[in-house]
Amino acid sequence: MDYQSIEFGLEQGIARITLNRPEKLNSFTAAMHGELADALSRIESQGARVLVLTGRGRGFCAGQDLSERQMSAGAAPIDLGHTVETYYAPLVRRLHALPMPVVVGVNGVAAGAGANLALAGDIVIARRSASFIQPFCRLGLLPDTGGTYALPRLVGRARAMGLALLGDKLSAEKAEQWGLIWECVDDDAFEARLDELARHFATAPTQGLAATKRAIDASLDHTLDQQLDMERDLMRELGRSADYAEGVAAFLAKRAPVFGGK
Structure with missing residues (x-):
């Protein structure tokens, strides 16, 4: 177009x-x-x-x-x-x-x-x-x-x-x-x-930022219990991401992380 x-x-x-x-x-x-x-x-x-x-x-x-x-x-x-x-x-x-x-x-x-x-x-x-x-x-x-x-x-x-x-x-x-x-x-x-x-x-960890958007928007209509459950589920998902692994590795190596957004 x-x-x-x-x-x-x-x-x-x-x-x-x-x-x-x-x-x-x-x-x-x-x-x-x-x-x-x-x-x-x-x-x-x-x-x-x-x-x-x-x-x-x-x-x-x-x-x-x-x-x-x-x-x-x-x-x-x-x-x-x-x-x-x-x-x-x-x-x-x-x-x-x-x-x-x-x-x-x-x-x-x-x-x-x-x-x-x-x-x-x-x-x-x-x-x-x-x-x-x-x-x-x-x-x-x-x-x-x-x-x-x-x-x-x-x-x-x-x-x-x-x-x-x-x-x-x-x-x-x-x-x-x-x-x-x-x-x-x-x-x-x-x-x-x-x-x-x-x-x-x-250059930021895109999946984590996207999940943050979802969680903050949802919180406006959630109870505390619903929000805690959502945080659990999203953290479980993000904990398996390449960006989380890179963030931890960079922290331990005392270097700047290189996030791929995945």
């Missing part, structure tokens, strides 16, 4: 997706969703060990391109539930299920579905000049793309309600302070930090 709305690359275990509609602040279209789905299929099948997701230009993603939602007089209402079920929900599910870290670099404004796309990442960093906005309330809607799931879990009910019901802009610095994202980075250091994280995860 020739991509028009995104840029995609995969090299040395690092998959990179850059949303590439800068003139529209990388807002979503059906075509962009199709390209993202294709790129994720390539990532799942081609041995990537980390995904880096960011945007081109001055915005990360401004959410849905509303020019695709214009209704002519007398036309039937657009089925937004179909849009969520067909595009946004599968995208969030696939990012959560990827057996590798998903690093999101928020290079500018992240609004609506774009903000919640960012929150679907595992490690989220943002330029200090970036911001997060949940503008759904201004359109008579609710935060989709996993927004109503992620927000209260990341920042608590009170802050989630304020963000969702008021739609105020949240700075990257405050997003870090609230625990919405991992790190706020000075603009001139942003690209280097994103590359540093990509290189780190490309």
